[in-house]
Amino acid sequence: MLHIYLPIAEVSVSLLMLMAIGGGVGFLSGLFGVGGGFLMTPLLIFIGIPPAIAVGSEANQLAAASLSGVIAHWRGARVDLRMGIMLLIGGLIGSTFGVSLFAWLRATGQVDLVIKLLYVVLLSSIGSMMMIESVRANLKNRRQSTSPDETAADNQQPNHLTWRQRLPWQMTFPTSGVTISAILPVGLGIIIGVLAAIMGIGGGFIMVPAMIYLLGMPTAIVIGTSLFQIMFVAANVTLQQAIRVQTVDVVLALLLMAGSVIGAQIGARAGTKLKGEELRFLLALIVLLVCAWLMFNLISEPVELFGMVTGGGH
């Protein structure tokens, strides 16, 4: 099997394995509109890539994969540009604050624990909520034979309308077909930005359900809009990592890109063939599996109790 020596990671890895990882995660990225960082980073670390290099290089490939996915969704008119810009404004504010928060957590020496606990809390709550809702929607659709495009927001709109409409700075987002306060997408962007900076991810797996349930956007629009925001976040992380800590391995990123951009295209096409509730059910399943794996890591005794404390990146 052909191996490639990575210039920054300083390890030799299988070419095919890297492309397969990129392809698999890219498929999920295109299918669900999530960046896939929450899957890619652990997989790269598992095959021997140093964690800091895994995060930096994964961000670089994420920029490529998300742009590829955005183009696919853009052509299908499934990107809400207005909403994406609102989220991006919040994301930039949040990530700036998040970087400082991350530095403080690292100084306390427990940043790993905080990250894992945050993952578990967020993933378990989001995954459970999505799973329950998607099952309910699926059952309802079967009984009533409703339209496949019906969204979770549509199902839950009566509950959300009251408090969402009371907030100031109401804006209309024609592509998504919603009128909500600008505070909501900007606030969501800030939260995602903070989490992205602390956890080293694009934040799509949190943003997608939040956009569906909190902003009331249709699932089909959410995916393209999420990828649009992730593209900018990934680009920012790539630049920060390359300039500040030199943890971007362009050869590693290129091999991941080769697999992921193709995977993302296939995923985006597969996504159009699935109903909204089916997509949410599958994403919920993956989110809950990752959550269970993280919980297992937190409570089970590590194989090696000692570890090297490395600097740079996260």
Added chain:
Amino acid sequence: MNHLMRLSALVLLLSGATNGLTSDALPSPGESPGVSPLTSALASPLASRPASPLASPWAESTDTIKPGITATPEQVKAGLFFQGQLVVLRANAPASNPAIIIVSGPRHDRQISKKTRQTGIWLNGPSAELQNAPGYLAVFSSGPVGEFNFGDQSGDQNGDLTDLLGYLPDDMTDPEQTPTSLKQWRHAYGRLLKARNLLINQPEKPLVGQHNQFFARLMLPSSAPTGKYQVTLVTQNDSGFSRAESQFEVVKVGLVKQLEQAAFTQPVLYGVGSLLFALLFGWLVGTLFNRR
């Protein structure tokens, strides 16, 4: 008498090492990249030698042999398809005397921590900083490392060799126990290196004496850090220790070197270039896949 007993023990030891050489200890030339035919040729005749003191005629007049050591190749080139490299260590030393070869990779300060369980969750607990710790360590010796008590006469006045041997993990140490001394932290660090194939400790097995020459074959993994590797040979005789040194280097070459240099010397350009390349790649694929 003492010298005679040591001689017998070492020859028995080396005969055992030779058997190991032909079986599991050393790969055949076809198994690993960069295997020196010279080493194989030199190693093979010894394989059939009987384990007897009489079988070592070269063990005479050993005190006149001047110790020396070389590493081949002197430069290990890590290119785009680098998967590790075999380095052959060749030493001149009296075959009858105990000998030890220590190879240490680039040294830096490293921080190591131990996980502890609190309220059911494993989190980072106590940590220690190890100064000047080797990024790679290999020890080949004609007997148990513990028998080599370097003194002032060994040329180890700075305690450098003793310090390096302190990183060899002690199998008797309970890994669950939190280190309470620098020695235990070093053992833990050594265990981490070993888990990553960056530490080799092979007492007795691969060191082969013949015609007052010792050989050791060192398989450097691709994860071996770049930089200079110090190779030290110490032999012991009745009058004390003799020491010889050599070194080899792991360097990046070609595209790998150019990319690394760009990343560290021009990080802004490298970052912007990486990003533009990623965006161009994503755009190209996105456009190609979505042509109507």
